Amino acid sequence: MTPPTTEPTSGTATTTSVEVDPLVTELQGACRGQVVGNASIAGLTTLRVGGPARVLVTAEVDEDLAAVGRACATWQVPFAVVGRGSNLLVGDGGVPGVVVQLGRGYRGLEFDGSEVRAGAAEPLPVMAVKVADAGYQGFAWACAVPGTLGGAVRMNAGAHGGEMADHLVEVEVVRLRSGTRETWPVQALGLSYRHSELPDDAVVVGAALRLLPGDPASIRADIDRIRTWRRTHQPLNEPNCGSVFTNPPGDSAGRLIEAAGAKGLRVGGAQVSDRHANFIVTRPGARAEDVEALIEQVRARVAESAGVTLVTEVARVGLVAVAPEGAGGQADAACEVDAPAAGGEAHATGTGPAGEGSA
Ligand SMILES: Cc1cc2nc3c(=O)[nH]c(=O)nc-3n(C[C@H](O)[C@H](O)[C@H](O)COP(=O)(O)OP(=O)(O)OC[C@H]3O[C@@H](n4cnc5c(N)ncnc54)[C@H](O)[C@@H]3O)c2cc1C
DSSP states (O other): OOOOEEEEOOSSSSOOEEEEOHHHHHHHHHOSSOEEEEEOOGGGSSSOOOOOEEEEEEEOSHHHHHHHHHHHHHHTOEEEEESSOTTEEEOTTOEEEEEEEEOGGGOOEEEETTEEEEETTSBHHHHHHHHHHTTEESOGGGGGOOSBHHHHHHHTOEETTEEGGGTEEEEEEEETTTOOEEEEEGGGGOOBTTBOOOOTTEEEEEEEEEOEEOOHHHHHHHHHHHHHHHHHHSOTTSOOOSOSBOOOTTSOHHHHHHHTTOTTOEETTEEEOSSOTTOEEEOTTOOHHHHHHHHHHHHHHHHHHHSOOOOBOSEEESOSSOOOTTTTHHHHHGGGTTSOOTTSOOOSOEESSTTOOOO
């Protein structure tokens, strides 16, 4: 709420001014993990667009997450959780609150018979290889999903015939609003195609997965095959966020987009990939508004040609655009964080006080 204050630095002949954000100071005092003010978020995402966060916290312990929740409630600012940012479109106006990402304190894997417990910051492709090397099958598909375990639980990520719901036993979450840790059995997660019913303030910090024994060599061969398929069929050398739209029942979004003649369509620095029509790739200098406008053009073309309204899979955080000068600045614009975006979808950002957030 309170904007950063300007304070003079001391001790030199020329006096300069630095911005001191009291929210940053408070979180630096309360967190073990790193706290950075006015932090670029685009680089934390695979799409590489969007504005900065007022504060970025790398949480290393549960107390850091509790501190983020407390600070957001006190300062009445929104929070957003970022994993690997591989399914995330950050608005050009950035996040006028706290973005939290799990640090190394939330990595690691422990095998216990046919179950594996893992920290939510564990990268899924790394986990897929570790699981294969330990002699468990069925999880090879995860080598193709470049997110974290936490993001994969939230999205019920899946590929090549497998999905998180097939393996999860239970997840550990920390609730930002209460600062408490809870264990959720898989049945309570409301998992469906690329969707979970986890509350917006539930940060997944770990999960237990059930696995089946298998032959490490043949599982590694599966992984190699999946990786080769991906390199051939997806634009992995350009910034993207994977599939932009979910597949409508019984069809493929990529097929519909191609049939609508939208492959290669371009808005500013964003383009529908020539390699895979359900991927949008970005060039240096691209803006989130380019991606949003392209999403709307693709949606309109598919609606017109096939009568199908595509639904976006990519999650949004942050403000749609920078507030115009004199319009109240970022703090006032924060009330728009949960307002529908141009495409009619709410941003995946919550606010401090209970009940005001949206998933
Ligand atoms: C090249 C490429 C290929 C892809 N292929 C696939 C695919 O085959 N199948 C598939 O399902 N997806 C795919 N994706 C999309 C993406 O990798 C998955 O959705 C992944 O699960 C997102 O994880 P993440 O850690 O990057 O989450 P993010 O993108 O950072 O976040 C996604 C959502 O999860 C939330 N979130 C993140 N971490 C946590 C946490 N710890 N606790 C609670 N909420 C959290 C965020 O707030 C956001 O709402 C692909 C992406 C790319 C770039």
